[in-house]
Amino acid sequence: MGGGIDVQEKAASARKNTSDFDPRRQEDLVTSLSAPPHSQVVQPTTSPKMDQKAIALVLSINEGTADIHGIGVDVCKDVPVHDITPTRMYQFCEAIAADIFHSAGIQKHEAEDCFNAIAELINNTRLLGCSKFERYEGMSFLRQNLSKVMRFQAETEKIICPPAHTMGCIIAAIAYRKLQPAHEGFFQENEDLVKVFGELNGIQWLSVTIEVWAKVRGCAFTIELDENSEKPVAEIRKVDGNSRWVVTTRKPDINRYEGILRNALCPAVQNSGLTVPKLESGDSPIPSVEPNDTSNEPCPLSDDDKIEDNVITLRDYTRQVKSLGKRLSTPDRAIVKRLRREILKKPEQLEQQDQEVGFDDRLRYSLKNNTNHGVKEAITEAGLPQGYFGSYTHYKDVWKTCLQNHVAIPNSLRVLVDHHCTPSQVFHLTELEKDHLAEMEKEVYV
Structure with missing residues (x-):
């Protein structure tokens, strides 16, 4: 009889413990009850307010109603990405890519291969799976790609532009997820990133990289300025003895990501007191200007x-x-x-x-x-x-x-x-x- 009471007490205790699981996720409930204790998923410890925001974000992504401008770490730091269906997550990344295209003044059908490349890279880097730059899965890709860009620039001393999917990756991390480093040493460890998108304002060539993607694909290329050029033209030429992609184009319109990236990368270096690499000849910062504005353009007509x-x-x-x-x-x-x-x-x-x-x-x-x-x-x-x-x-x-x-x-x-x-x-x-x-x-x- 005593044994029967003991069994009933254990059963009641088990029923009480199951109340901690989310009743809206029946599959997770069954899995958690049937799995041994060591394999159960431990939920992140967050404040009730932040947890509600995370739940709301996941639901909105799964329903296809999420706001791509409301995914910053300031809104939701820890996102349970395992609760987001893969199909919906990819569609969400496509929405970010579409917004990038819109900001560049280009339609998806005009460069669909480039659009898909940007969306796939954002999806593969698990944009919502981290809250600090150091943990961003796209960092290894960015380091490798931007290292090639800086070597190319050192060899040629010309304007070098990263490919479009690289730009899409850094835009998603900074402009949408609003990632920031956990420590100031991050900028010293990633000088190429600061150099290309901070000092040299490389993101100003976003529209150009999208338009020439069909030819250059994932390759960095040299910029050759021609204010009479109506559209960017890409061709392979000999540059310092090597075959390189050269794109002839005029300076594009200012895009809204330029200020965002400069504010995120340049001020942090100045405030941290870190030493920024000295600019070499032909390596000065490239300010964005309106089309047809050149250094020798006349001043206002009154002069x-x-x-x-x-x-x-x-x-x-x-x-x-x-x-x-x-x-x-x-x-x-x-x-x-x-x-x-x-x-x-x-x-x-x-x-x-x-x-x-x-x-x-x-x-x-x-x-x-x-x-x-x-x-x-x-x-x-x-x-x-x-x-x-x-x-x-x-x-x-x-x-x-x-x-x-x-x-x-x-x-x-x-x-x-x-x-x-x-x-x-x-x-x-x-x-x-x-x-x-x-x-x-x-x-x-x-």
């Missing part, structure tokens, strides 16, 4: 000593000012006319004014009717280079002139931009318009 360096841009600017000024009221029109006279105060430019008036009228009419052929003829008769027509430089100048004169962007100009410009360039022009409208709203409220 007379710099205007002569770019006559075509000046002529185009004055034509657009005159054309748009015709739509203004009489007082404003007088201001525009006086401004144009100040710009064209040089004698050789005044002699061309009569010729420009007729050309300006034809160009404005052709743009309004979206007749590309008529615009080409007008440019030919005015003596402008054919390469200027239909170029991003041309469209950007006209676009900016409209904004500066508070004139709505014509639909015909939008059609031409959509037809002739890359998605990245269209995105940049749209952002310029949004920023201008935002500034106008601020002025109204003030």
Whole structure:
């Protein structure tokens, strides 16, 4: 009889112990009850608040509703990744890759192989499985890849760009998971990482790496700047006696990851007092600039000593000012006319004014009717280079002139931009318009 009571007490105790398991996970419950004590999964000890966030994150990923911008260690430090289904986790990594593509102004179908490579690498590095940089499973890949980049740069003393999937890996870790090192020595141990993405701002070439992935794949390549290049062109050339990929491109638009990576990598080194490797010749930091901005580009048009360096841009600017000024009221029109006279105060430019008036009228009419052929003829008769027509430089100048004169962007100009410009360039022009409208709203409220 005493033995029977003892058995009942043990059974009651066992039933009480099972209440600690999550009833929503029936499979885990059965496994835990049937497995011996040494094989049972030990749940991480976290605060109730953090544990609820982890559970909510896992559920949202499994349901396909997770916010990719809400996975930082500041939101959820310890994520039970074993509770996330592999298919849903891969789809979540694809969502991160899609956001990276969107920030670069490129659609998935334009570089699908590159998209898949980035998503697969993010998935394979178990992005949510760690809370510190040292434990990130992508670090060994990054060290190996960036070591090759730095050796390549030391040999050539040229701008060297890492491949797209390498950029996607570091972006996912810093911009989305927001990983930080556990100790300051991390940056000294990973000088190549700090050098490429911190000092040299290598992430500015993100859109270029995506566009040329179909050719270069996972190879680092040399950047050859050409501001007249409409799209990046990759080809194999002899560089210092070795066959290397060389990509001819203009400097791309600024992307939002540049500031994020610099803030995460550069300030930490400065605050820690660590010695940063000295920059060698040809190895200076590369600031991001808007397309067509070069070191010898003229200053604003009011600086007379710099205007002569770019006559075509000046002529185009004055034509657009005159054309748009015709739509203004009489007082404003007088201001525009006086401004144009100040710009064209040089004698050789005044002699061309009569010729420009007729050309300006034809160009404005052709743009309004979206007749590309008529615009080409007008440019030919005015003596402008054919390469200027239909170029991003041309469209950007006209676009900016409209904004500066508070004139709505014509639909015909939008059609031409959509037809002739890359998605990245269209995105940049749209952002310029949004920023201008935002500034106008601020002025109204003030």
